[in-house]
Amino acid sequence: MKAMTLPAPGGLDRLAFAERADPGAPGLQQIRVALHGSSLNYHDLGIATGRMPSADGRIPLADGAGIVEAVGEGVSEFAVGDMVVSCFFPDWQDGTPTVGDFSRTPGDGIDGFAQEHVVLPATAFTHAPKGYDAVEAATITTAGLTAWRALVVDAQIKAGDTLLLLGTGGVSIWALQIAKAMGARVAISSSSDEKLARAEALGADFTLNYRSDEKWGRTVRDWTGGRGVDHVVEVGGPGTLAQSIEAVRVGGHISLIGVLTGVSGEVPTAALMGKQARLQGLIVGSRREQQEFVRALEATGIRPVIDRRFPLDRLAEAFQYEMDGSHFGKIGIEW
Structure with missing residues:
Protein backbone atom coordinates (compact mmCIF):
# COMPACT_ATOMS: atom_id res chain seq x y z
CA MET A 1 0.00 0.00 0.00
CA LYS A 2 1.28 3.46 -0.90
CA ALA A 3 1.49 6.20 1.70
CA MET A 4 2.98 9.68 1.62
CA THR A 5 5.51 9.92 4.46
CA LEU A 6 7.53 12.68 6.08
CA PRO A 7 11.02 11.79 7.34
CA ALA A 8 12.28 13.78 10.32
CA PRO A 9 12.97 16.68 10.70
CA GLY A 10 10.39 17.54 8.04
CA GLY A 11 10.52 19.78 4.99
CA LEU A 12 8.45 19.83 1.81
CA ASP A 13 11.35 18.40 -0.20
CA ARG A 14 11.35 15.31 2.05
CA LEU A 15 7.75 14.29 1.40
CA ALA A 16 7.82 11.01 -0.52
CA PHE A 17 5.79 7.88 -1.19
CA ALA A 18 6.67 4.78 0.76
CA GLU A 19 5.31 1.25 0.83
CA ARG A 20 3.37 0.42 3.98
CA ALA A 21 1.73 -2.86 4.94
CA ASP A 22 -1.92 -3.14 4.03
CA PRO A 23 -3.98 -2.72 7.24
CA GLY A 24 -6.00 -5.85 6.49
CA ALA A 25 -9.51 -6.65 7.62
CA PRO A 26 -11.30 -4.66 10.32
CA GLY A 27 -11.58 -6.09 13.80
CA LEU A 28 -14.17 -5.61 16.50
CA GLN A 29 -15.87 -2.19 16.24
CA GLN A 30 -13.58 -1.19 13.34
CA ILE A 31 -14.10 -0.22 9.71
CA ARG A 32 -11.81 -0.41 6.70
CA VAL A 33 -11.90 2.73 4.53
CA ALA A 34 -10.53 3.29 1.02
CA LEU A 35 -9.38 6.89 1.22
CA HIS A 36 -9.85 9.24 -1.73
CA GLY A 37 -9.62 12.80 -0.47
CA SER A 38 -8.16 15.25 2.00
CA SER A 39 -7.69 19.00 2.41
CA LEU A 40 -4.87 21.16 3.72
CA ASN A 41 -4.84 23.09 6.97
CA TYR A 42 -2.38 25.44 8.66
CA HIS A 43 -1.67 22.68 11.18
CA ASP A 44 -0.76 20.25 8.38
CA LEU A 45 1.61 22.85 6.93
CA GLY A 46 3.36 23.20 10.28
CA ILE A 47 3.95 19.46 10.37
CA ALA A 48 5.08 19.24 6.75
CA THR A 49 7.61 22.06 7.05
CA GLY A 50 9.02 20.74 10.32
CA ARG A 51 7.95 23.81 12.28
CA MET A 52 5.86 21.43 14.40
CA PRO A 53 8.01 18.31 14.94
CA SER A 54 6.47 14.86 14.45
CA ALA A 55 7.67 11.28 14.42
CA ASP A 56 10.09 10.13 11.75
CA GLY A 57 8.16 8.73 8.79
CA ARG A 58 4.83 10.20 9.90
CA ILE A 59 1.98 9.96 7.38
CA PRO A 60 0.60 13.52 7.19
CA LEU A 61 -2.86 15.08 6.77
CA ALA A 62 -5.48 15.40 9.49
CA ASP A 63 -8.46 15.30 7.12
CA GLY A 64 -9.54 12.12 5.37
CA ALA A 65 -12.60 10.88 3.53
CA GLY A 66 -13.43 7.79 1.53
CA ILE A 67 -15.58 4.73 1.07
CA VAL A 68 -16.20 1.99 3.63
CA GLU A 69 -14.85 -1.27 2.22
CA ALA A 70 -15.59 -3.57 5.15
CA VAL A 71 -17.07 -3.39 8.64
CA GLY A 72 -15.97 -5.34 11.67
CA GLU A 73 -18.06 -7.18 14.20
CA GLY A 74 -20.29 -4.94 16.27
CA VAL A 75 -20.44 -2.04 13.79
CA SER A 76 -24.00 -1.00 12.97
CA GLU A 77 -23.57 2.72 12.18
CA PHE A 78 -21.82 2.16 8.84
CA ALA A 79 -22.23 -0.18 5.90
CA VAL A 80 -20.05 -1.11 2.95
CA GLY A 81 -20.25 1.65 0.35
CA ASP A 82 -20.87 4.52 2.78
CA MET A 83 -18.92 7.73 2.30
CA VAL A 84 -17.29 8.63 5.61
CA VAL A 85 -15.11 11.44 6.91
CA SER A 86 -12.55 11.43 9.72
CA CYS A 87 -12.59 13.19 13.10
CA PHE A 88 -9.76 15.54 14.14
CA PHE A 89 -9.92 14.26 17.74
CA PRO A 90 -10.90 10.59 17.31
CA ASP A 91 -11.13 10.05 21.08
CA TRP A 92 -13.30 13.12 21.85
CA GLN A 93 -16.74 11.74 21.23
CA ASP A 94 -19.03 14.21 23.02
CA GLY A 95 -19.32 16.76 25.80
CA THR A 96 -16.94 19.48 26.89
CA PRO A 97 -13.33 19.47 25.62
CA THR A 98 -11.23 16.63 26.93
CA VAL A 99 -8.00 17.13 24.95
CA GLY A 100 -5.58 20.03 24.82
CA ASP A 101 -2.83 18.68 22.58
CA PHE A 102 -2.36 16.84 19.29
CA SER A 103 -1.00 13.54 20.60
CA ARG A 104 -3.95 11.68 19.07
CA THR A 105 -4.58 13.94 16.07
CA PRO A 106 -4.09 12.21 12.69
CA GLY A 107 -1.10 13.54 10.80
CA ASP A 108 0.54 14.75 14.01
CA GLY A 109 0.58 12.46 17.04
CA ILE A 110 -0.58 9.48 14.98
CA ASP A 111 -0.48 8.68 11.27
CA GLY A 112 -2.78 10.74 9.09
CA PHE A 113 -4.72 10.09 5.91
CA ALA A 114 -2.23 10.56 3.06
CA GLN A 115 -2.51 6.83 2.30
CA GLU A 116 -4.69 4.45 0.35
CA HIS A 117 -6.47 2.50 3.11
CA VAL A 118 -6.97 2.64 6.87
CA VAL A 119 -8.53 0.36 9.46
CA LEU A 120 -9.68 2.36 12.48
CA PRO A 121 -12.41 2.35 15.11
CA ALA A 122 -15.77 3.24 13.61
CA THR A 123 -15.96 6.09 16.13
CA ALA A 124 -13.02 7.80 14.38
CA PHE A 125 -15.39 8.68 11.51
CA THR A 126 -18.81 10.14 10.84
CA HIS A 127 -21.00 9.90 7.78
CA ALA A 128 -20.09 12.44 5.13
CA PRO A 129 -22.75 14.94 4.03
CA LYS A 130 -24.95 13.37 1.35
CA GLY A 131 -23.84 14.32 -2.16
CA TYR A 132 -20.33 15.38 -1.16
CA ASP A 133 -17.33 13.85 -2.91
CA ALA A 134 -14.30 12.81 -0.86
CA VAL A 135 -12.45 16.13 -1.11
CA GLU A 136 -15.55 18.13 -0.20
CA ALA A 137 -16.23 15.84 2.74
CA ALA A 138 -12.65 16.12 4.00
CA THR A 139 -12.96 19.90 4.34
CA ILE A 140 -15.36 19.53 7.28
CA THR A 141 -12.96 17.63 9.58
CA THR A 142 -10.82 20.59 10.65
CA ALA A 143 -11.79 23.89 9.02
CA LEU A 282 -10.89 26.51 20.70
CA ILE A 283 -9.45 23.65 18.69
CA VAL A 284 -11.90 22.01 16.26
CA GLY A 285 -14.64 19.98 18.04
CA SER A 286 -16.08 16.64 19.09
CA ARG A 287 -17.48 13.80 17.02
CA ARG A 288 -21.02 14.66 18.17
CA GLU A 289 -20.56 18.26 17.00
CA GLN A 290 -19.34 16.98 13.64
CA GLN A 291 -22.46 14.84 13.29
CA GLU A 292 -24.62 17.88 14.05
CA PHE A 293 -22.65 19.89 11.50
CA VAL A 294 -23.24 17.23 8.85
CA ARG A 295 -27.00 17.37 9.49
CA ALA A 296 -26.92 21.16 9.13
CA LEU A 297 -25.04 20.93 5.84
CA GLU A 298 -27.59 18.49 4.47
CA ALA A 299 -30.45 20.75 5.60
CA THR A 300 -28.98 23.95 4.15
CA GLY A 301 -27.33 22.61 1.00
CA ILE A 302 -24.04 24.44 1.72
CA ARG A 303 -21.10 23.16 -0.32
CA PRO A 304 -17.48 23.93 0.57
CA VAL A 305 -15.45 26.40 -1.47
CA ILE A 306 -12.46 24.54 -2.88
CA ASP A 307 -9.89 26.79 -4.51
CA ARG A 308 -7.86 24.08 -6.21
CA ARG A 309 -7.31 20.31 -6.14
CA PHE A 310 -3.95 18.53 -6.30
CA PRO A 311 -3.22 14.81 -6.72
CA LEU A 312 -1.58 13.18 -3.74
CA ASP A 313 1.74 12.76 -5.57
CA ARG A 314 1.93 16.57 -5.78
CA LEU A 315 1.39 17.12 -2.07
CA ALA A 316 4.56 19.20 -1.69
CA GLU A 317 3.38 21.48 -4.48
CA ALA A 318 0.00 21.83 -2.78
CA PHE A 319 1.67 22.84 0.49
CA GLN A 320 3.78 25.41 -1.39
CA TYR A 321 0.59 26.81 -2.90
CA GLU A 322 -0.80 27.11 0.63
CA MET A 323 2.35 28.90 1.79
CA ASP A 324 2.02 31.41 -1.05
CA GLY A 325 -1.31 32.49 0.45
CA SER A 326 -3.14 33.01 -2.82
CA HIS A 327 -5.92 30.49 -2.15
CA PHE A 328 -9.53 31.33 -1.34
CA GLY A 329 -11.26 28.70 0.79
CA LYS A 330 -9.84 25.20 0.88
CA ILE A 331 -7.09 23.36 -1.00
CA GLY A 332 -8.06 19.79 -1.84
CA ILE A 333 -5.97 16.63 -2.25
CA GLU A 334 -7.42 13.69 -4.16
CA TRP A 335 -6.40 10.20 -5.26
Whole structure:
Protein backbone atom coordinates (compact mmCIF):
# COMPACT_ATOMS: atom_id res chain seq x y z
CA MET A 1 0.00 0.00 0.00
CA LYS A 2 1.28 3.46 -0.90
CA ALA A 3 1.49 6.20 1.70
CA MET A 4 2.98 9.68 1.62
CA THR A 5 5.51 9.92 4.46
CA LEU A 6 7.53 12.68 6.08
CA PRO A 7 11.02 11.79 7.34
CA ALA A 8 12.28 13.78 10.32
CA PRO A 9 12.97 16.68 10.70
CA GLY A 10 10.39 17.54 8.04
CA GLY A 11 10.52 19.78 4.99
CA LEU A 12 8.45 19.83 1.81
CA ASP A 13 11.35 18.40 -0.20
CA ARG A 14 11.35 15.31 2.05
CA LEU A 15 7.75 14.29 1.40
CA ALA A 16 7.82 11.01 -0.52
CA PHE A 17 5.79 7.88 -1.19
CA ALA A 18 6.67 4.78 0.76
CA GLU A 19 5.31 1.25 0.83
CA ARG A 20 3.37 0.42 3.98
CA ALA A 21 1.73 -2.86 4.94
CA ASP A 22 -1.92 -3.14 4.03
CA PRO A 23 -3.98 -2.72 7.24
CA GLY A 24 -6.00 -5.85 6.49
CA ALA A 25 -9.51 -6.65 7.62
CA PRO A 26 -11.30 -4.66 10.32
CA GLY A 27 -11.58 -6.09 13.80
CA LEU A 28 -14.17 -5.61 16.50
CA GLN A 29 -15.87 -2.19 16.24
CA GLN A 30 -13.58 -1.19 13.34
CA ILE A 31 -14.10 -0.22 9.71
CA ARG A 32 -11.81 -0.41 6.70
CA VAL A 33 -11.90 2.73 4.53
CA ALA A 34 -10.53 3.29 1.02
CA LEU A 35 -9.38 6.89 1.22
CA HIS A 36 -9.85 9.24 -1.73
CA GLY A 37 -9.62 12.80 -0.47
CA SER A 38 -8.16 15.25 2.00
CA SER A 39 -7.69 19.00 2.41
CA LEU A 40 -4.87 21.16 3.72
CA ASN A 41 -4.84 23.09 6.97
CA TYR A 42 -2.38 25.44 8.66
CA HIS A 43 -1.67 22.68 11.18
CA ASP A 44 -0.76 20.25 8.38
CA LEU A 45 1.61 22.85 6.93
CA GLY A 46 3.36 23.20 10.28
CA ILE A 47 3.95 19.46 10.37
CA ALA A 48 5.08 19.24 6.75
CA THR A 49 7.61 22.06 7.05
CA GLY A 50 9.02 20.74 10.32
CA ARG A 51 7.95 23.81 12.28
CA MET A 52 5.86 21.43 14.40
CA PRO A 53 8.01 18.31 14.94
CA SER A 54 6.47 14.86 14.45
CA ALA A 55 7.67 11.28 14.42
CA ASP A 56 10.09 10.13 11.75
CA GLY A 57 8.16 8.73 8.79
CA ARG A 58 4.83 10.20 9.90
CA ILE A 59 1.98 9.96 7.38
CA PRO A 60 0.60 13.52 7.19
CA LEU A 61 -2.86 15.08 6.77
CA ALA A 62 -5.48 15.40 9.49
CA ASP A 63 -8.46 15.30 7.12
CA GLY A 64 -9.54 12.12 5.37
CA ALA A 65 -12.60 10.88 3.53
CA GLY A 66 -13.43 7.79 1.53
CA ILE A 67 -15.58 4.73 1.07
CA VAL A 68 -16.20 1.99 3.63
CA GLU A 69 -14.85 -1.27 2.22
CA ALA A 70 -15.59 -3.57 5.15
CA VAL A 71 -17.07 -3.39 8.64
CA GLY A 72 -15.97 -5.34 11.67
CA GLU A 73 -18.06 -7.18 14.20
CA GLY A 74 -20.29 -4.94 16.27
CA VAL A 75 -20.44 -2.04 13.79
CA SER A 76 -24.00 -1.00 12.97
CA GLU A 77 -23.57 2.72 12.18
CA PHE A 78 -21.82 2.16 8.84
CA ALA A 79 -22.23 -0.18 5.90
CA VAL A 80 -20.05 -1.11 2.95
CA GLY A 81 -20.25 1.65 0.35
CA ASP A 82 -20.87 4.52 2.78
CA MET A 83 -18.92 7.73 2.30
CA VAL A 84 -17.29 8.63 5.61
CA VAL A 85 -15.11 11.44 6.91
CA SER A 86 -12.55 11.43 9.72
CA CYS A 87 -12.59 13.19 13.10
CA PHE A 88 -9.76 15.54 14.14
CA PHE A 89 -9.92 14.26 17.74
CA PRO A 90 -10.90 10.59 17.31
CA ASP A 91 -11.13 10.05 21.08
CA TRP A 92 -13.30 13.12 21.85
CA GLN A 93 -16.74 11.74 21.23
CA ASP A 94 -19.03 14.21 23.02
CA GLY A 95 -19.32 16.76 25.80
CA THR A 96 -16.94 19.48 26.89
CA PRO A 97 -13.33 19.47 25.62
CA THR A 98 -11.23 16.63 26.93
CA VAL A 99 -8.00 17.13 24.95
CA GLY A 100 -5.58 20.03 24.82
CA ASP A 101 -2.83 18.68 22.58
CA PHE A 102 -2.36 16.84 19.29
CA SER A 103 -1.00 13.54 20.60
CA ARG A 104 -3.95 11.68 19.07
CA THR A 105 -4.58 13.94 16.07
CA PRO A 106 -4.09 12.21 12.69
CA GLY A 107 -1.10 13.54 10.80
CA ASP A 108 0.54 14.75 14.01
CA GLY A 109 0.58 12.46 17.04
CA ILE A 110 -0.58 9.48 14.98
CA ASP A 111 -0.48 8.68 11.27
CA GLY A 112 -2.78 10.74 9.09
CA PHE A 113 -4.72 10.09 5.91
CA ALA A 114 -2.23 10.56 3.06
CA GLN A 115 -2.51 6.83 2.30
CA GLU A 116 -4.69 4.45 0.35
CA HIS A 117 -6.47 2.50 3.11
CA VAL A 118 -6.97 2.64 6.87
CA VAL A 119 -8.53 0.36 9.46
CA LEU A 120 -9.68 2.36 12.48
CA PRO A 121 -12.41 2.35 15.11
CA ALA A 122 -15.77 3.24 13.61
CA THR A 123 -15.96 6.09 16.13
CA ALA A 124 -13.02 7.80 14.38
CA PHE A 125 -15.39 8.68 11.51
CA THR A 126 -18.81 10.14 10.84
CA HIS A 127 -21.00 9.90 7.78
CA ALA A 128 -20.09 12.44 5.13
CA PRO A 129 -22.75 14.94 4.03
CA LYS A 130 -24.95 13.37 1.35
CA GLY A 131 -23.84 14.32 -2.16
CA TYR A 132 -20.33 15.38 -1.16
CA ASP A 133 -17.33 13.85 -2.91
CA ALA A 134 -14.30 12.81 -0.86
CA VAL A 135 -12.45 16.13 -1.11
CA GLU A 136 -15.55 18.13 -0.20
CA ALA A 137 -16.23 15.84 2.74
CA ALA A 138 -12.65 16.12 4.00
CA THR A 139 -12.96 19.90 4.34
CA ILE A 140 -15.36 19.53 7.28
CA THR A 141 -12.96 17.63 9.58
CA THR A 142 -10.82 20.59 10.65
CA ALA A 143 -11.79 23.89 9.02
CA GLY A 144 -15.52 23.31 8.72
CA LEU A 145 -16.01 21.97 12.23
CA THR A 146 -13.88 24.76 13.71
CA ALA A 147 -16.15 27.35 12.10
CA TRP A 148 -19.27 25.46 13.20
CA ARG A 149 -18.16 25.18 16.79
CA ALA A 150 -17.04 28.82 16.96
CA LEU A 151 -20.32 30.19 15.63
CA VAL A 152 -23.02 27.71 16.57
CA VAL A 153 -21.77 25.74 19.58
CA ASP A 154 -19.84 28.43 21.45
CA ALA A 155 -21.21 31.78 20.23
CA GLN A 156 -24.74 30.47 19.57
CA ILE A 157 -25.28 32.98 16.77
CA LYS A 158 -28.79 33.80 15.59
CA ALA A 159 -30.44 35.65 12.74
CA GLY A 160 -29.60 39.34 12.81
CA ASP A 161 -26.27 38.94 14.62
CA THR A 162 -23.20 40.72 13.23
CA LEU A 163 -19.88 38.96 12.71
CA LEU A 164 -16.33 39.83 11.76
CA LEU A 165 -14.23 37.24 9.94
CA LEU A 166 -10.51 37.67 9.37
CA GLY A 167 -9.09 36.56 6.05
CA THR A 168 -10.46 34.28 3.35
CA GLY A 169 -8.89 30.94 4.24
CA GLY A 170 -10.72 27.71 4.92
CA VAL A 171 -12.16 28.49 8.36
CA SER A 172 -13.22 32.02 7.48
CA ILE A 173 -15.00 31.05 4.27
CA TRP A 174 -16.76 28.16 6.02
CA ALA A 175 -17.78 30.64 8.74
CA LEU A 176 -19.11 33.06 6.11
CA GLN A 177 -21.29 30.36 4.56
CA ILE A 178 -22.59 29.11 7.92
CA ALA A 179 -23.32 32.62 9.17
CA LYS A 180 -25.23 33.64 6.04
CA ALA A 181 -27.26 30.43 6.15
CA MET A 182 -28.30 31.38 9.68
CA GLY A 183 -29.31 34.94 8.77
CA ALA A 184 -26.33 36.80 10.25
CA ARG A 185 -24.68 39.91 8.79
CA VAL A 186 -20.99 39.46 8.04
CA ALA A 187 -17.97 41.73 7.69
CA ILE A 188 -14.83 40.13 6.31
CA SER A 189 -11.25 41.35 5.86
CA SER A 190 -8.47 40.51 3.41
CA SER A 191 -5.38 42.05 1.87
CA SER A 192 -6.75 41.22 -1.60
CA ASP A 193 -9.54 43.22 -3.22
CA GLU A 194 -10.09 40.32 -5.62
CA LYS A 195 -10.73 37.95 -2.71
CA LEU A 196 -13.05 40.48 -1.08
CA ALA A 197 -15.09 40.60 -4.30
CA ARG A 198 -15.40 36.80 -4.16
CA ALA A 199 -16.49 37.02 -0.53
CA GLU A 200 -19.17 39.54 -1.51
CA ALA A 201 -20.42 37.07 -4.11
CA LEU A 202 -20.84 34.53 -1.28
CA GLY A 203 -22.95 37.00 0.70
CA ALA A 204 -20.53 39.12 2.74
CA ASP A 205 -22.28 42.33 3.78
CA PHE A 206 -19.18 44.47 4.38
CA THR A 207 -15.60 44.05 3.23
CA LEU A 208 -12.37 45.84 4.08
CA ASN A 209 -8.75 45.64 3.03
CA TYR A 210 -6.66 45.60 6.20
CA ARG A 211 -3.49 46.62 4.34
CA SER A 212 -5.02 49.97 3.36
CA ASP A 213 -6.88 50.41 6.67
CA GLU A 214 -4.66 49.90 9.71
CA LYS A 215 -7.49 50.84 12.08
CA TRP A 216 -9.88 48.29 10.66
CA GLY A 217 -11.32 47.48 14.09
CA ARG A 218 -12.77 50.98 14.31
CA THR A 219 -13.98 50.74 10.70
CA VAL A 220 -15.91 47.57 11.50
CA ARG A 221 -17.37 49.14 14.64
CA ASP A 222 -18.49 52.14 12.57
CA TRP A 223 -20.19 49.72 10.17
CA THR A 224 -22.37 48.57 13.05
CA GLY A 225 -23.29 52.12 13.96
CA GLY A 226 -20.77 52.24 16.78
CA ARG A 227 -22.16 49.23 18.65
CA GLY A 228 -19.55 46.69 17.59
CA VAL A 229 -19.99 43.20 16.17
CA ASP A 230 -21.51 40.41 18.22
CA HIS A 231 -18.80 37.93 17.34
CA VAL A 232 -15.29 37.78 15.87
CA VAL A 233 -13.61 34.70 14.42
CA GLU A 234 -10.01 35.56 15.25
CA VAL A 235 -7.48 33.62 13.16
CA GLY A 236 -4.51 35.97 13.40
CA GLY A 237 -3.58 35.87 17.06
CA PRO A 238 -1.42 38.53 18.75
CA GLY A 239 -0.97 40.68 15.65
CA THR A 240 -4.70 41.17 15.11
CA LEU A 241 -6.29 40.64 18.52
CA ALA A 242 -6.19 44.32 19.55
CA GLN A 243 -8.17 45.33 16.47
CA SER A 244 -10.62 42.47 17.01
CA ILE A 245 -11.25 43.72 20.55
CA GLU A 246 -11.80 47.20 19.12
CA ALA A 247 -14.36 45.76 16.68
CA VAL A 248 -16.38 43.63 19.14
CA ARG A 249 -19.33 45.00 21.09
CA VAL A 250 -19.55 45.28 24.85
CA GLY A 251 -20.40 41.78 26.06
CA GLY A 252 -19.48 40.25 22.69
CA HIS A 253 -17.59 37.07 21.89
CA ILE A 254 -14.22 36.44 20.24
CA SER A 255 -13.27 32.94 19.10
CA LEU A 256 -9.49 32.59 19.10
CA ILE A 257 -8.90 29.81 16.61
CA GLY A 258 -5.61 30.72 14.92
CA VAL A 259 -2.07 31.98 15.45
CA LEU A 260 -1.14 33.17 11.97
CA THR A 261 0.73 36.18 13.39
CA GLY A 262 2.53 34.25 16.13
CA VAL A 263 2.01 32.00 19.13
CA SER A 264 2.49 34.67 21.79
CA GLY A 265 2.26 38.42 22.22
CA GLU A 266 0.63 41.25 24.11
CA VAL A 267 -3.05 41.09 24.95
CA PRO A 268 -4.67 44.50 25.60
CA THR A 269 -6.21 43.31 28.84
CA ALA A 270 -7.71 46.66 29.84
CA ALA A 271 -9.51 46.97 26.51
CA LEU A 272 -10.77 43.39 26.76
CA MET A 273 -11.95 43.97 30.32
CA GLY A 274 -13.64 47.22 29.35
CA LYS A 275 -15.52 45.47 26.58
CA GLN A 276 -16.51 42.72 29.03
CA ALA A 277 -16.06 40.44 26.04
CA ARG A 278 -15.52 36.70 26.16
CA LEU A 279 -12.25 35.60 24.55
CA GLN A 280 -12.45 31.86 23.98
CA GLY A 281 -9.79 29.63 22.54
CA LEU A 282 -10.89 26.51 20.70
CA ILE A 283 -9.45 23.65 18.69
CA VAL A 284 -11.90 22.01 16.26
CA GLY A 285 -14.64 19.98 18.04
CA SER A 286 -16.08 16.64 19.09
CA ARG A 287 -17.48 13.80 17.02
CA ARG A 288 -21.02 14.66 18.17
CA GLU A 289 -20.56 18.26 17.00
CA GLN A 290 -19.34 16.98 13.64
CA GLN A 291 -22.46 14.84 13.29
CA GLU A 292 -24.62 17.88 14.05
CA PHE A 293 -22.65 19.89 11.50
CA VAL A 294 -23.24 17.23 8.85
CA ARG A 295 -27.00 17.37 9.49
CA ALA A 296 -26.92 21.16 9.13
CA LEU A 297 -25.04 20.93 5.84
CA GLU A 298 -27.59 18.49 4.47
CA ALA A 299 -30.45 20.75 5.60
CA THR A 300 -28.98 23.95 4.15
CA GLY A 301 -27.33 22.61 1.00
CA ILE A 302 -24.04 24.44 1.72
CA ARG A 303 -21.10 23.16 -0.32
CA PRO A 304 -17.48 23.93 0.57
CA VAL A 305 -15.45 26.40 -1.47
CA ILE A 306 -12.46 24.54 -2.88
CA ASP A 307 -9.89 26.79 -4.51
CA ARG A 308 -7.86 24.08 -6.21
CA ARG A 309 -7.31 20.31 -6.14
CA PHE A 310 -3.95 18.53 -6.30
CA PRO A 311 -3.22 14.81 -6.72
CA LEU A 312 -1.58 13.18 -3.74
CA ASP A 313 1.74 12.76 -5.57
CA ARG A 314 1.93 16.57 -5.78
CA LEU A 315 1.39 17.12 -2.07
CA ALA A 316 4.56 19.20 -1.69
CA GLU A 317 3.38 21.48 -4.48
CA ALA A 318 0.00 21.83 -2.78
CA PHE A 319 1.67 22.84 0.49
CA GLN A 320 3.78 25.41 -1.39
CA TYR A 321 0.59 26.81 -2.90
CA GLU A 322 -0.80 27.11 0.63
CA MET A 323 2.35 28.90 1.79
CA ASP A 324 2.02 31.41 -1.05
CA GLY A 325 -1.31 32.49 0.45
CA SER A 326 -3.14 33.01 -2.82
CA HIS A 327 -5.92 30.49 -2.15
CA PHE A 328 -9.53 31.33 -1.34
CA GLY A 329 -11.26 28.70 0.79
CA LYS A 330 -9.84 25.20 0.88
CA ILE A 331 -7.09 23.36 -1.00
CA GLY A 332 -8.06 19.79 -1.84
CA ILE A 333 -5.97 16.63 -2.25
CA GLU A 334 -7.42 13.69 -4.16
CA TRP A 335 -6.40 10.20 -5.26
